[in-house]
Amino acid sequence: xxxxxxxxxxxxxxxxxxxxxxxxxxxxxxxxxxxxxxxxxxxxxxxxxxxxxxxxxxxxxxxxxxxxxxxxxxxxxxxxxxxxxxxxxxxxxxxxxxxxxxxxxxxxxxxxxxxxxxxxxxxxxxxxxxxxxxxxxxxxxxxxxxxxxxxxxxxxxxxxxxxxxxxxxxxxxxxxxxxxxxxxxxxxxxxxxxxxxxxxxxxxxxxxxxxxxxxxxxxxxxxxxxxxxxxxxxxxxxxxxxxxxxxxxxxxxxxxxxxxxxxxxxxxxxxxxxxxxxxxxxxxxxxxxxxxxxxxxxxxxxxxxxxxxxxxxxxxxxxxxxxxxxxxxxxxxxxxxxxxxxxxxxxxxxxxxxxxxxxxxxxxxxxxxxxxxxxxxxxxxxxxxxxxxxxxxxxxxxxxxxxxxxxxxxxxxxxxxxxxxxxxxxxxxxxxxxxxxxxxxxxxxxxxxxxxxxx
Amino acid sequence: xxxxxxxxxxxxxxxxxxxxxxxxxxxxxxxxxxxxxxxxxxxxxxxxxxxxxxxxxxxxxxxxxxxxxxxxxxxxxxxxxxxxxxxxxxxxxxxxxxxxxxxxxxxxxxxxxxxxxxxxxxxxxxxxxxxxxxxxxxxxxxxxxxxxxxxxxxxxxxxxxxxxxxxxxxxxxxxxxxxxxxxxxxxxxxx
Numbered sequence: 001x002x003x004x005x006x007x008x009x010x011x012x013x014x015x016x017x018x019x020x021x022x023x024x025x026x027x028x029x030x031x032x033x034x035x036x037x038x039x040x041x042x043x044x045x046x047x048x049x050x051x052x053x054x055x056x057x058x059x060x061x062x063x064x065x066x067x068x069x070x071x072x073x074x075x076x077x078x079x080x081x082x083x084x085x086x087x088x089x090x091x092x093x094x095x096x097x098x099x100x101x102x103x104x105x106x107x108x109x110x111x112x113x114x115x116x117x118x119x120x121x122x123x124x125x126x127x128x129x130x131x132x133x134x135x136x137x138x139x140x141x142x143x144x145x146x147x148x149x150x151x152x153x154x155x156x157x158x159x160x161x162x163x164x165x166x167x168x169x170x171x172x173x174x175x176x177x178x179x180x181x182x183x184x185x186x187x188x189x190x191x192x193x194x195x196x197x198x199x200x201x202x203x204x205x206x207x208x209x210x211x212x213x214x215x216x217x218x219x220x221x222x223x224x225x226x227x228x229x230x231x232x233x234x235x236x237x238x239x240x241x242x243x244x245x246x247x248x249x250x251x252x253x254x255x256x257x258x259x260x261x262x263x264x265x266x267x268x269x270x271x272x273x274x275x276x277x278x279x280x281x282x283x284x285x286x287x288x289x290x291x292x293x294x295x296x297x298x299x300x301x302x303x304x305x306x307x308x309x310x311x312x313x314x315x316x317x318x319x320x321x322x323x324x325x326x327x328x329x330x331x332x333x334x335x336x337x338x339x340x341x342x343x344x345x346x347x348x349x350x351x352x353x354x355x356x357x358x359x360x361x362x363x364x365x366x367x368x369x370x371x372x373x374x375x376x377x378x379x380x381x382x383x384x385x386x387x388x389x390x391x392x393x394x395x396x397x398x399x400x401x402x403x404x405x406x407x408x409x410x411x412x413x414x415x416x417x418x419x420x421x422x423x424x425x426x427x428x429x430x431x432x433x434x435x436x437x438x439x440x441x442x443x444x445x446x447x448x449x450x451x452x453x454x455x
Numbered sequence: 456x457x458x459x460x461x462x463x464x465x466x467x468x469x470x471x472x473x474x475x476x477x478x479x480x481x482x483x484x485x486x487x488x489x490x491x492x493x494x495x496x497x498x499x500x501x502x503x504x505x506x507x508x509x510x511x512x513x514x515x516x517x518x519x520x521x522x523x524x525x526x527x528x529x530x531x532x533x534x535x536x537x538x539x540x541x542x543x544x545x546x547x548x549x550x551x552x553x554x555x556x557x558x559x560x561x562x563x564x565x566x567x568x569x570x571x572x573x574x575x576x577x578x579x580x581x582x583x584x585x586x587x588x589x590x591x592x593x594x595x596x597x598x599x600x601x602x603x604x605x606x607x608x609x610x611x612x613x614x615x616x617x618x619x620x621x622x623x624x625x626x627x628x629x630x631x632x633x634x635x636x637x638x639x640x641x642x643x644x645x646x
Contacts, residue, residue, distance in 0.1 A: 149549045152491060202492050205552060206585060213554075213580040216573055217607035236609075239571040342492055377502035382490045384518050390504050396518040418490075420499035433499045 013116075017042060020071055023312055032311030041310055046073035046117070049309050052138040053077045054127060054154055056103040058289050059144030059181050061093045062298030064107055067142070068115040070306045075111075076138070078123040078130070079104040086280075090291035132157055136176070140305050143180040144298070148208060151180060155193070155201035159344040162195040164437070168346040170196025177308055181301040184287050186325040188297035191318055191335075192304050198318040199337045200344035211285065226266060226273035230282040233261035249284050258283060296322055340434070347416065347435030354406040354440050358386055361405050365419060371434060376421035380409060388421070406440055413443035491548040497521055500589040507597055522546045525560070526593060530600040534625055538563075538632045538646045542574075542596060544589070554583035555592060561645050564631035566603050566614035570640060574599070575609045612638060 024041040031037075051072050053063050056079035067075055083091070083098045083106060093110040094103070108120035123130070127150060135141065135157050145151050155178065163174040178193040180201065193200050218224075219232040238247045238258065248254050259279040266274045280286060300320055307313045316332055323329040339345055348370050352361065358378065365373040378385040385400050385408055387393035400408060409415045415438050423432035501521050506512060509529045514521060528540045541560035547553050557579055559572040567575040576595050578587055608614030617624040627637045634644030 148552060149547070152493075152549065156491060205492075208552065210552070210583065210585075213583070215575065215577060215581045215607065217567070217575040217609055220569070220575075220609050221607075221611065236569065236571070236573060239573070240569075243571075342495055377498065379490075379495070379498050382494070382519055384498065384521070387498075387502050387518065389502055390506060390512050392513060393501065393518055393521075418495050418498075420495075420502055431499070431503055433495060 016069070017071070020069075024071075024310055028313075030313055032307070032314055035311035037312075041312075042071040045071045045306075045309055049140070050074040050076065050138050051305060052135065052141045053144060054141060054150070055079055055144035055146070056107040056122075057081065057087065057144065057146065058090050058291070058294040059183060059298050059301075060103070061091045061107055062294050063142055063144050063181070063302060064093070064111045064120065065115075066298050066302035067305060068111050068118045068120075070302050072305070073118050075108075075118065076121045076123060077104045077108055078125065078127060079107075080124065080126045090289055090294060092291075127153055132160065136161055138176075140308055141176065141178045142301055142305055143178060143182075144301075145180075145182070148205070151182075151201050152205070154178070156343050158193075159195045159200050159202075162344065164196070164346040164349075166349065168349070170346075179301045179304045179308070181297045183289065183293045183297050186290055186293055186323065188293045188322045190297050190300035190304065190316070190320045190322075192308070192315050193318070194315075195344045196346075199335045200341060202343040203338040203341045204335050223265065223269050223271065226262075226271055226275075226278060227282045229265040229269070229271055229274055230258065230262040230279050232265055233258045234283050237261050237265075255280060255283065290324070293322070293324060296324070342418065342433065342435050345435060347437050349437045349439060351439050351441055352405055354443065355404055356406075357402055357404050358408060359401040362386065362401075365421070371419075372424035373419060373421045373432065373434070374423075374429070376419045378417060378419050380415065380417045385417075405438065406443075409438070413440050414438070493546070493548045493550040493552075494522065497546050497550055497589070503588075504590055504593075506590075506593065510593055510597065522548075526596075528597055528600060530597070533601040534603065534628045535563075535565075535600040535632070538600075540600070540645065544592075551585040551588070554579050554587075555589065557592065557596070562640075562642050563645070564610070564613055564628055564637050564640075564642055565599070566605050566608050566610055566617050567599055569609040573609055575607045577607075 021039065021042055025037050025039045027035070027037050049072060051067060051074070053060055053067065053075060056064070056077050060077060060079060064075060064077060079102070081103050082100055083094045083103055085096070085099050088094055088096065091103070093107045098106045102122070102124035104122035104124050108122040112118055112120055135154075141154060141158055143151060143154060145154075158176040158178050161174055161176045163171045165171055175195050175197065177195075180189075180191050180193060182189050192198060214228055214231055216235065219228055220236060223229050223232060234247065247258075255276075259274070259276050262274045262279055266272065281288070300316075300322075304316055307315050317334045319333045319335050321331050321333065337344070348368070350364075350368070356364070362376050362378065365371050365376045375388050377388045384393070384397060386397045409417070417436050417438055418433065419436060420431070420433040422429040423434065425432070498521060504512070509531050511527050512524060514524045516523060523546070524544050526542050526544070528542070530536050530538060539561070540563060543558050543560055545556040547556075557574055557576075559568050559574055562570060574596070576592075576599060578591060578595050603617060605614040605618040613624070613627070616627060631637050631642035632644070632646040635642065
């Protein structure tokens with residue numbers, strides 16, 4: 001059998017770009033209002049646009065290939081993982097000899113080898129390890145992730161660049177668009193997030209179904225399925241035997257231990273179906289990945305990225321779902337923004353004197369017509385300025401009450417703070433959490449420019 | 456809808472100039488801590504806590520890190536009256552999509568808490584909903600001490616004794632809380 005790498009030579013340059021050039025150089029009825037077809041458009045995209053791909057796994061491999069073949073020449077990819085042998089069936093940029101190497105580095109190298117003129121900068125690290133400013137260099141961030149937590153983080157970073165004017169209108173040049181792909185078995189989604197215009201990830205986070213969690217007592221007393229036996233070994237038996245030693249899902253010995261314990265328990269209760277791969281699946285919460293689902297979703301995402309930069313067609317509005325389980329079904333739903341969203345919403349603009357103390361600020365919120373918030377607790381970028389309750393925190397933050405806000409916010413002229421308390425809504429007092437944009441009167445515009453970007 | 460007018464083709468050339476400016480102004484900027492929506496929601500939960508009289512709370516990492524904290528419950532009625540039971544809470548950035556992780560730090564003879572501190576409380580696992588909050592969990596934990604139940608056992612032996620011989624269960628609980636052996640297991644004093 002021929003080795004998988006011994007393939008036909010790649011197409012010549014003009015051949016490779018023929019269809020893309022047609023798409024970018026012809027006018028049409030479905031194009032974006034600002035589209036200016038031109039034979040040089042592909043080169044411009046290649047020269048001036050930088051795209052970040054977050055994740056170099058099943059979707060990430062596809063995305064890098066698709067973007068590279070869509071005319072993007074400056075790509076970065078970030079992923080903290082190394083290659084596992086179980087990735088090889090679908091993460092097609094990786095080979096057996098790559099097992100153990102960083103995904104981002106191998107993926108970048110392979111695509112650069114195959115698509116000439118493309119430069120991909122790999123980042124083998126956690127997304128939280130990068131400075132926020134790192135994310136600001138890209139015109140588009142494309143997400144190929146498998147967790148809500150990671151999406152939520154990137155979303156908050158990208159939305160953090162968004163600025164609003166004094167009429168609560170988003171300032172277009174500060175909007176950092178994201179294209180988010182996701183797959184789970186035969187199902188997937190592709191969505192375009194334009195902060196300030198379309199709903200951000202946090203606006204609709206409640207739509208995610210909760211993770212299935214078995215009651216601990218079922219695991220301990222009345223297991224009925226193979227998964228129950230595995231979770232018993234994972235959540236209860238491990239701690240019983242390995243006091244104080246944390247379980248590591250990436251450690252093969254640990255996983256083997258869970259597997260053999262689960263097998264014993266299954267035998268005890270006459271349950272069949274415990275296998276090593278099911279054990280991995282249950283413990284790591286893995287749903288079998290389907291290569292073609294990744295390919296379809298990635299293609300949709302890469303196309304949306306191309307449409308965003310070129311205007312060669314209208315963007316999807318704004319959430320595409322794909323289901324290949326029963327027949328093939330694709331549907332686009334227009335989700336709506338949560339105008340009170342803490343992450344992408346404008347928040348309420350508040351003007352303060354530099355001399356106003358925290359205590360005066362809290363009193364002012366009670367009378368503010370848009371808030372009418374009593375008993376407010378105040379936090380600023382992880383710094384709890386005042387907590388109404390519990391007593392222990394109230395005592396720790398009480399001394400801030402007499403300090404001017406301007407001083408507590410370290411002399412920045414324009415900052416985002418979050419307040420929670422009882423706010424009025426339709427005549428009722430309800431517990432609320434709000435974002436505020438605090439602007440200090442009479443502080444120079446110059447210092448405003450320095451701080452808003454990072455707020 | 457104008458999705459991307461700021462980056463239409465005609466402006467592609469401006470991007471390059473804009474980038475030069477950005478890299479110049481970005482230098483020397485202090486990194487900003489990103490606060491997750493989950494952390495903000497948790498702060499709100501904490502600031503609105505309405506603790507039962509018998510429950511105290513502490514924050515080992517200070518006022519600015521509320522994602523891990525501890526509570527102590529001192530039941531004022533039932534089998535566990537006058538005992539003192541500590542719990543640790545670990546809250547993930549995905550809160551409230553994910554429930555907090557709660558462990559009992561005090562070794563306790565209890566049908567619904569095992570000797571490793573795992574707690575069988577429905578709202579901590581299968582029945583968690585994002586509308587629930589830290590207060591609900593704390594009330595749920597209090598309920599475990601006033602109404603231990605033999606139907607959801609994590610400590611099988613304790614559950615069997617509670618079901619078959621409540622008097623003996625009561626005696627076992629007393630012995631464990633005073634510091635002593637119940638069966639093969641030693642329980643340090645917690646009363």
